[in-house]
Amino acid sequence: MKSCRVGVVAAVAFSLPMAAWSQEADDANASSAPLAEAPRVDAVDEAGVAEVILNEINTDAYPEVRLFVTVLRDGEPVDGLVASDFRVREDEVDQTPLTVEAQLPPLSVVLAIDTSGSMAPAIADAKAAARDFLNTLTPQDNAQLLGFAREITEYTGMSTDRAALSTSIDALSARGDTALYDALARSVELVDEEQGRKAIVLLSDGVDDDGAGSPLSEATADSVLSDAAAVNVPIFVVGLGDELDVEGLTRIASASGGRFLTAADASELGEVYAIIGSQLSGQYAVTYTSSLPADGTLRRIDLEAAGQQTSKSYTPDADAATAAAAAAPSTGCAVADLFTSYLPDYAELTALEAEGLLTSSVVYGQTEAIKDELLAAVEAAPVSLDCTTRIYEVVTQAREAETAESTATDQILRAVIAKANAECVQNGADPDGFRACFMSTLPLEDFYRTLAQKDLVEPFAVAIGQSMDRREALTYLRDAIASGLPITSQTQNQILEVLMQE
Incomplete structure (x- = not known):
């Protein structure tokens, strides 16, 4: 190799x-x-x-x-x-x-592929590598295909539809000159429209060129760097062959938080795309x-x-920060820190029972007292959306170490989910206001994710139904899921049932 x-x-x-x-x-x-x-x-x-x-x-x-x-x-x-x-x-x-x-939130990635005339000998390998890259993504990840030669062509929107993306990749053909930096600039604009984790993966075999030895793009390496810094998106650049703008592309990839990788010939493209896919998923x-x-x-x-x-x-956006603070249900998760502080106590009780120094009845009484204190902490303090994730991590840690009784940890996690949902519903004034509520459930395993989303079903459906007609509401839900909203199939069905009753 x-x-x-x-x-x-x-x-x-x-x-x-x-x-x-x-x-x-x-x-x-x-x-x-x-x-x-x-x-x-x-x-x-x-x-x-x-x-x-x-x-x-x-x-x-x-x-x-x-x-x-x-x-x-x-x-x-x-x-x-x-x-x-x-x-x-x-x-x-x-x-x-x-x-x-x-465990990562969904990724929104633009696949930008050079389709200028010089790519003709390599286009088949480039297509195969791009299709293989799609297979490294999770079902919730979004991808968008962009081709560039003299013109920039957006072959798809941001989508989880792998079949449509693969069909669009098959349609690529190579001809024309290379508007490389305009393609990067447009890719940055596209990911700027997305929330959450983002990336750009660009493939090119040359330099920005109008066919007569002069730059074709209006954008430059410096302007792309400035735009990428504002959006804070990593750009992964795959350079094919040896006629590359190595200095400009290396600078963009490195400064943006991405990588610049080269393939000596088209047969190596699959390996390079696999490296990028592995790094993004890892x-x-x-x-x-x-x-x-x-x-x-x-x-x-x-x-x-x-x-x-x-x-x-x-650079934090002061206006965006103010809006986020106003929309956030609350801040803090004191119960997570309290739960963590009790993990050694759980472990000690388990060890003493295993040695026969404590009876199961006494251990049960002690663990119930801890559980009651933790449940009281949930009720007494504000619960932020990320509190469900933090509690879930502590619960998972306790279960893996077999230091806390599963029924008790389940009750604590359910209590946090219920309170976070209640506060989230209060702040979800419109359909988009519920996005953060659903996104906060992403790290949870399917059972708890469905449980966490149960209380959101009716208010979310009502918010959709009140702001648009039924067809628009159904379309909104479909597009939200396609764009990465982590709604389980069970939750989707429940929302659809409420919408059909409206």
Whole structure:
């Protein structure tokens, strides 16, 4: 197998203390990064076997900040990392607590494929690689196909319909010149319309060219970098052959949080697309609530993971942050921290019972007392949407360690779900207002996801029915699910039944 070459912006000496490393990275960015809005350092150790990449900073629900992070060793995603393996600093201020999830929200990805005349010998392999890439996506992930030559063609909208996407890929043909940077600019515009996790994957075999040796695009590498920084979307660039704008494409990929990979010939494209698919599916979602105000200033995030370090910047939108804060049901999940603090007590009770030092009756009484205190904490404090995810993580941890009785943990999780739903319904004034309610159920397993969505069915259906006629309501629901709203089939049927009664 031929090797796939990966572009890397900078190497950093990781023996430096944090302050020294941060200053050196700042100096390096000041001298090499073309735009202050997108400073970035790829972190690779001296042996080249470990790397951490901060792909995306998502602030859709600011002050909640969600980092999508790839950790690689020998080019392969590293799994099994937990919150203690990560450290996040925002403008030199440690951000805690961190929530780390390996189960990711749906991805919205634009597949941009060069269809200029020079791609004719490689177009069949490019199509096959693109179809294989679709197979790396989850059923909830959205993809959109864009082809570019002299003109930019959007072959599909953002969709989960793999058959339609595959058919559109089959229809690609190669002819014309190469408006490469206009294609990237349009791809950024398309993902900017999407919520949640985003990415752009672009394939090209050349440079931006009008056929006479001059640039064809109105956009430039710098303007694409600026736009990508504003949207905070990672751009993965696949370069085919050796007649490439290596400097421009490497800069865009690295500064945006993506990767620049090359294939010497078309037969390697499948391998390269597989690498990108693996890295996107192997991301971690690292979430925290920023302790800094949304004042519209540039923020630098320094991330440490598994002993490696990287950085990226973003600017919180003050207006968006205000709107998100107004729409959010509440902030906080005190019960999750309280539950975590009791895990050692659960473990000790289990161990003492196993040794015959405590009877099952006494252990039951002790665990019931803990459960009652946790249920009281649920009632006493506000419950944010992400509280269901945090409680679910603690419950899963307790179950896997067999330290907490499943009936008790089930009652606690159900109580959190019920309260989060009640607050969410109060704030869901229109159909779109329920999107965050449903998205908060995404990390849950199917049983609890359906349970969490049960109380949302009627108010969501009523909100749809009151704002549009039946056909529009049915279309709205279909399109919402197609765009990644994580509604289970059972929930969908329940919503449809309510709509048909309207």
